[in-house]
Amino acid sequence: MIYLSLFAVSFLGGSILPASSELTLTGLLITNNYNELGLLISASFGNILGAACNWFLGFYFLKHFNKKWFPFTFNQINKASSWFKKFGIWSLLFAWVPILGDPLTIASGVLKVRFSIFLVLVSFGKI
Numbered sequence: 001m002i003y004l005s006l007f008a009v010s011f012l013g014g015s016i017l018p019a020s021s022e023l024t025l026t027g028l029l030i031t032n033n034y035n036e037l038g039l040l041i042s043a044s045f046g047n048i049l050g051a052a053c054n055w056f057l058g059f060y061f062l063k064h065f066n067k068k069w070f071p072f073t074f075n076q077i078n079k080a081s082s083w084f085k086k087f088g089i090w091s092l093l094f095a096w097v098p099i100l101g102d103p104l105t106i107a108s109g110v111l112k113v114r115f116s117i118f119l120v121l122v123s124f125g126k127i
Contacts (some may be wrong), residue, residue, distance in 0.1 A: 001037055002028065007046040014050020015103050015127070016057070021047060036120045044127045051095055051105045058109025084111055092121035 006024060013021030025043045047082055084091065084107055092108060095101040108118050 002034060003042040006039060006042045010043040010046030011053075014047035014102050015053050016106070020098075021100075035057040040127075046095070047126045048119070050111075051101070051126065052115075052119065054102060054105035055097070055109035055113075055118055056117065058106040059112065060109075060111050084108070089113055089117060089121060092118060093125040095122045096126045 004067060006021070006028060008023035009019055009024045011064055012019035021043055028039050035094075050109060089108070095104050105118075106120065
């Protein structure tokens with residue numbers, strides 16, 4: 001049950017919702033009551049799946065660019081595109097960084113980074 005709870009907290013932490021999976025994982029590791037590999041797998045899988053939801057969120061929003069409720073302007077998307085092009089897809093290795101990681105994963109969806117590449121880089125960074 002603790003592994004499922006850690007997965008859920010990690011999923012929330014990996015998505016745009018505010019949650020701290022790192023503190024939860026650290027606390028569970030310190031207790032020495034649980035399998036460390038099981039905790040790492042649960043936390044990593046939840047975090048990666050949360051980032052994948054961000055990618056899909058960014059990808060989906062781009063389809064509604066011309067709607068009034070769309071949260072970004074054309075200039076903001078161009079700025080994000082040039083920033084992402086400057087640092088490249090390798091910046092996805094830093095998707096684990098709090099505050100910075102969520103916009104990176106959403107921007108990669110908006111900019112249509114191929115999902116397979118996204119998944120490999122984000123997985124490597126988050127694990």
